[in-house]
Amino acid sequence: MRIGIVGAGHAGIEAAQAARQAGAEVSIFSAEAVLPYFRPRLVSVAMGQVAPEAITMHPASWYEARGMRLQLAAPVSDLDVAGRALVAGGVREAFDTLILACGALPICPRLSDAGGVPPIGTLWSMAEALAIRTQLPTIRRVVVIGGAALGVESALRAREQQLDVVLIERLTRLFPLLLGEDAAGVVQRQMEERGVTVRTGQTVVAVTASAGGGRLVHLSDGSRLEADLVLSCIGAAPNLTLARQAGLPVARGIMADPCLQAAPGIFVAGDACQVGDRPARGAVREAAAQGRLAGQNAVAAIAGGALQPFAFSVVPMTVRCGGVEVNAAGSPAGAGVAEQRLDDGANPACFRALTRQVAGGRVAGVQMVGTREGFDALLADLGR
Template identity: 40%
Template sequence: MRIGIIGAGHAGVEAARVASEKGASVVVFSGEQVLPYYRPRLVALAFGQVDFSAIQIKPLSWYEQAKIELRLNTPVLAIDPLKKQVSTASGTEPFDGLIMASGGVPVMPDFSRDGGEFVMPLWNITHALEIRKRIRKGSRLVIVGGGILGIEAALHAIEAGMEVCIIELMNRLMPIQFGSRASCALLRRLEEKGIRVLLGSGISGAIRKADKVTLELANGESCDAELCLVSIGARPDKALAASAKLPCERGMIVDEFLKTPVPGCYAAGDVIQFEGITRCSMKESTAQGKLAALNLISSIEGTTGQRYVPETIPLSFRSKDFEIYSIGETASPGVEEHLLDGSTETLIRALVIKEGVPVGVQMVGTREGFDSYAAEVKKARKN
């Protein structure tokens, strides 16, 4: 049995591991030139805190021993799902089954074009190495987007000695994950680290100069930077699937077995849309990669597959003395927030209660009790 996997990220590598363990002959096509890596660790690589060898998912010898044929620098140009064919610059070859694991691509706003080489995302190894070349003590970094990736980049950049400013469109940080008090505590903690945060600020334009970019804010102010990182989210990379006429909305549509409507063609990771939702999660991509491989093999062997049940994964982030955790809902009409013992202006332990049941918990600056409250929230969600 020969299986072709398109994309060598967390979903693709896990699918390859499982398929090869089940005895399949596996080819993984990667559009990138380097061994598959832990994408979340790109931040540490970009700001000079680790080298590439520290972020590889597996060493080259692992693929060789597992008899996984990893084809680096081999972007798939087209697929024929019905014939299970994959076309690359070297030609077209047939498989018994395909797994699409092409991941996501960063969302870039219009002003990024005018900012030229000074404005970029941090999404792949090329971006990380480019950023790394530009790290200078005292140089100015603007991060557009105050979500978790923007915050993480800001903390690493401060550690690398840069002057850092986060520009966030919303009036407070991470409003989906944190209530107003927790958002405020988060803001204070970032400011204590020397990170400037501009809230409620959109960018209306960028002017590229010889050695910097000037970002024009919608309120008429402007901000100069030697580097601007855009961190406003990602969307599924569904181009290949769409051109093969596989059904796509925001992402590639799969059923509860991670199967596309074409038999023998499965998908996993950030590229998929499942039950109307697209996700961006290393843990879920890995779980989906495993299940897509098991279910593809089951379908070829004529046995029944397993259903995918998405997990409620908490936001859990710690970098030295900076830590934030969140799961479930924030306060809203009919949903109250209670501060737990030990809360202060910069340390928050908040429980969100709906009809007497915990439906959310948020912590800033501590993790005390988070896991047990999170378990209650997960239980309440299942009932």
Template identity: 35%
Template sequence: MASEQTFVLVGAGLASAKAAESLRAEGFDGRVVVVGEESDLPYERPPLSKGYLLGKEERDKAFVHDQAWYDEHHIELQLGVHAEAIHRDTSELELSDGSRLRYDKLLLATGSFPRKLTVPGADLAGVHYLRKLHESDKLKAAIETGNPRVVVIGGGWIGLETASAAREDGCEVTLLEAADAVLKAPLGPEMGGFFAEVQRAHGVDVRLGAKVAEIRGDGGKATAVVLEDGTELPADHVIVAVGIQPNTELAEHAGLDVDNGVLVDASLKTSDPAIFACGDVANTLHAFYNERIRVEHWDNAKKQGTAAGKAMAGQDVAYDVIPYFFTDQYDVGMEFVGWFKPGGYDRVVTRGDVDSQAFHAFWLAGDRVVAAMHVNQWDDGVGVQRKLIQQHSKVDPAKLADTETKLESLLDG
């Protein structure tokens, strides 16, 4: 490729860092510019609700690379600046400092932002969201001091992981979920129920069907969460974890096709052939599922970033990676692989001892494995589970549940 070409990567997170890494690995020797509104180097998000928040990892461990790596690979970082507009007619990206960057190819890795709580008092001091590194800094300081009372609103992954961190720091924790199960969308009620019991076993007051009416405060600081039934829960700190939304504003204003994310094909190309998208913001025509899915997990940002770099460098790409996720809560370590729509499975088959927190779970649709997870089964993790999903033949549920039957024996061939 001609050295005068400029590739601009918008969003200074994991996906952009991996795309930049991939571009150099593919031999692209032109200008690579990473634009991000945060001042920190590109970082990974799992430590924000896991190791760093728990005080078990140093802050610097979250960074994908140090500054020296970007210098060595001639990756320009323009941090602390917001991408204001894409001018497709002139192939320029307008920045908040008034400058413009000409691009030959552009990557949108703008990620997502937390859904805001829209009840009275949601803007009080002491109400926390967790998406950025400085927010993890603030929350970490809050839960480490004075054994505060913490109310977590939302029973998704961030809600459960922050509840775990707060409990491990000795906080009194109540977790509120409006639905009838935690993790209902990603896992369904069966395994959602397992994680609710994990939290309860460690002293978290998990309340289902709990709808928040307001957050009350005193002197501008949150002091309690009030439910629709009138229940008042004292709170020194409130953590709001009610989901995220793809950050599509830049793409929408540029006239790109957007629907629950920026629409991209299997090569991660948008409706404009010079513009690509990956990570949380990308609604991808997935080559394995042959339908559009948008994945919000760390592994997807990492692997789609790499794939986007290859595609931008001119390689043939058909993104077909099976989604993967992991969580650590207290002494429970879990890895999940697969994907299904709400109601997209017939039953859950478990293998091992659920009560002792050492087991596998398989989500089946018509005796075909569509998703699987293991809990504390590190010697027999997601590798075989992924292969069971990728094969198209049916699996005998009885053999799947039988610990005497090796999982490898259920694979085709």
């Protein structure tokens, strides 16, 4: 049984481990040149707070000891779906089944360029984190675009390094898809207390070169900010490059059936995967769980066993850094959804609330700032 895995992120490595445990020969192809690592910790690497090696998942010996073939700096350039083969470094290799775990690509607004230097950076790979880390000694002012988890963490970690930080959010509050006005207000106040300037209801309309050699960020209200680093934290989109090339069905992600199979013998897991109308939610826990199942199903497909469907579960969002803690899941108040505060508001550093469907009273969301008290129990009530 030979299984080829494209991508060595959280989904790819879990898939490899599961397939290996089930007795398959496993080859993992990674576009990145470094050993697989914990992606969420890239922000700390970029801001110089953690050594790059400290976020490595396993040493090279771990893969060797398990008989896994891990090829680094080996981007897969072509897939042959019918032949269950791939091409990496110009070499074609056929397998019994393939697993696509090629993740997502960061979204960057396309704006005017800043005189030769890339106007806006992204932080999604080790190479990008190291590029920022190398520039750190010359960076004093940072503009972060996007007020969700990645933007908030990047802003707080940059501030921990004593950098001047402005965070820009297009909508009227931080975490607009998860938190209501009140919870977001508590987070914003805590960020401002730590020295981050938060500007909501603003978009970046252009980035140009400034007279001092840095960047000039133009906002929708006509104001301008000087910056040495402009970081896009507005999200990521499933990486569809290979799937499109190979003619696999794609929508927002690579379309897979409930057992994570996109075509006979071709499985998908993690940020790249879409099952029915459920695109990936961009979370390590879900990517790893899908990776494990894809590994098991890829073996079962070869052995003629039954494939198992993926069981989706609630994926909460947690940010905990610089003394700010946010835990949330589900939707904030809005059309047909009302917010119910769970604490008495006596502690201004904490906030706990639920949201419920007005019709029927089902729990639609959980929002907590500065605490996790009862969070897991409330999560279990989501949708009930």
